[in-house]
Amino acid sequence: MGMGSLDYLKEELGELNRAGTALHPRVLEDEQKARTRFDGRDVINLASNNYLGLAAHPRLKRAAAEAAERYGAGSGAVRTIAGTMSLHRELERKFAEFKGAEDSIMFQSGFTANSGTVAAILGKEDVIVSDQLNHASIIDGARLSRAEIKVFPHKDVQAADDLLRQTKAPGRHQLLITDGVFSMDGDIAPLPGLVEVAEKHGAIMMIDDAHGSGVLGRGGRGTVDHFDLHGRVDVQVGTLSKAIGVLGGFIAGPSHLIEWLVNRGRPFLFSTSAPPPVAAACIAALEVIEEEPDRLDRLWSNTELFKKGLHDLGFDTGASETPITPVIAGEEAKAVRLSSMLWEEGVFTPAIVFPTVAMGRARVRTIVTADHTEDDLREALEAFRRVGVRLELI
Numbered sequence: 001m002g003m004g005s006l007d008y009l010k011e012e013l014g015e016l017n018r019a020g021t022a023l024h025p026r027v028l029e030d031e032q033k034a035r036t037r038f039d040g041r042d043v044i045n046l047a048s049n050n051y052l053g054l055a056a057h058p059r060l061k062r063a064a065a066e067a068a069e070r071y072g073a074g075s076g077a078v079r080t081i082a083g084t085m086s087l088h089r090e091l092e093r094k095f096a097e098f099k100g101a102e103d104s105i106m107f108q109s110g111f112t113a114n115s116g117t118v119a120a121i122l123g124k125e126d127v128i129v130s131d132q133l134n135h136a137s138i139i140d141g142a143r144l145s146r147a148e149i150k151v152f153p154h155k156d157v158q159a160a161d162d163l164l165r166q167t168k169a170p171g172r173h174q175l176l177i178t179d180g181v182f183s184m185d186g187d188i189a190p191l192p193g194l195v196e197v198a199e200k201h202g203a204i205m206m207i208d209d210a211h212g213s214g215v216l217g218r219g220g221r222g223t224v225d226h227f228d229l230h231g232r233v234d235v236q237v238g239t240l241s242k243a244i245g246v247l248g249g250f251i252a253g254p255s256h257l258i259e260w261l262v263n264r265g266r267p268f269l270f271s272t273s274a275p276p277p278v279a280a281a282c283i284a285a286l287e288v289i290e291e292e293p294d295r296l297d298r299l300w301s302n303t304e305l306f307k308k309g310l311h312d313l314g315f316d317t318g319a320s321e322t323p324i325t326p327v328i329a330g331e332e333a334k335a336v337r338l339s340s341m342l343w344e345e346g347v348f349t350p351a352i353v354f355p356t357v358a359m360g361r362a363r364v365r366t367i368v369t370a371d372h373t374e375d376d377l378r379e380a381l382e383a384f385r386r387v388g389v390r391l392e393l394i
């Protein structure tokens with residue numbers, strides 16, 4: 001191995017492959033929908049984040065096509081130079097309204113919204129108190145900020161309280177941050193308790209609601225609405241990539257926060273803005289969510305049907321309270337077998353193993369959407385039953 005050689009990556013990849021943990025993403029050959037085609041196989045799709053079935057909604061497709069015709073395929077600049085288009089501003093106003101916030105700012109993704117914002121509002125004198133299972137983009141933002149990082153055990157409000165008390169100092173900003181819905185377990189953050197603790201210590205309260213937006217609360221307004229905590233969460237993060245069905249990230253909050261991020265949010269300043277078809281499709285998505293509330297109802301009735309089905313079969317589904325339902329297999333190898341046997345039965349649900357989840361808690365993760373029919377879900381449950389018996393999980 002000489003200087004500058006990348007050969008060491010081959011060895012490390014070899015190790016991943018031997019351990020069976022190397023990733024080989026399946027290829028989607030049709031639209032993202034409840035029944036679709038991956039790798040040449042027609043399957044029931046329990047793998048997407050397309051909660052409301054908007055990714056291939058005709059209104060969104062039409063809005064994207066019309067915006068491409070009218071405004072072009074790309075925006076041609078970063079937002080702060082020449083890349084702020086009227087569509088971006090329209091979407092930001094709509095999203096702020098949706099979240100009940102003063103204003104909002106769009107980033108290229110939920111990932112950059114989180115990492116760019118945490119890094120922009122805190123410095124090395126400050127402290128971040130973060131749930132153990134928070135998303136990678138929060139962790140990266142915390143590192144970029146150079147603030148001290150304190151992690152509390154999952155959903156442990158008392159531990160968060162203790163950490164805020166211990167790290168308090170004059171002039172030091174404290175950020176308490178949590179996911180709204182946790183992506184691997186489908187459980188909901190104890191937001192009322194966390195908000196109380198943040199208020200007690202004068203800490204900034206921030207929530208990453210990537211899996212809560214479009215899913216929880218009235219009309220899918222998110223976890224803050226679900227707990228009726230309007231006005232008590234300083235920073236709300238949303239994504240346009242999951243329930244909204246397209247691509248992009250959001251920060252909603254007071255207008256001075258948004259103005260600060262226009263000046264200091266590095267992905268906003270240094271990375272090109274969303275193409276017009278993306279922004280236009282997102283605007284259409286927010287309209288569809290408002291005009292077709294039955295989508296949210298179907299999402300939840302499907303969630304109840306599928307969760308109850310798995311539970312009645314005897315599967316361990318962890319602590320989920322949302323459309324994300326893990327089916328715990330235990331050993332890594334068993335989760336991988338469960339996923340591949342389900343695939344053979346025509347059901348796509350990916351295996352999630354260490355280090356994404358704790359050792360011994362390997363699983364497949366299922367996500368139902370508004371687009372699944374009752375037949376889709378009953379057929380998937382029947383496949384789970386057959387495979388579960390063969391693997392002695394039930």
Ligand SMILES: *Cc1c(COP(=O)(O)O)cnc(C)c1O
Binds near residue numbers: 109110114239240247
């Ligand atoms: C998916 C996800 C993100 C990133 O959102 P993208 O728009 O896909 O970049 C951030 N936070 C959480 C909790 C997520 O699940």
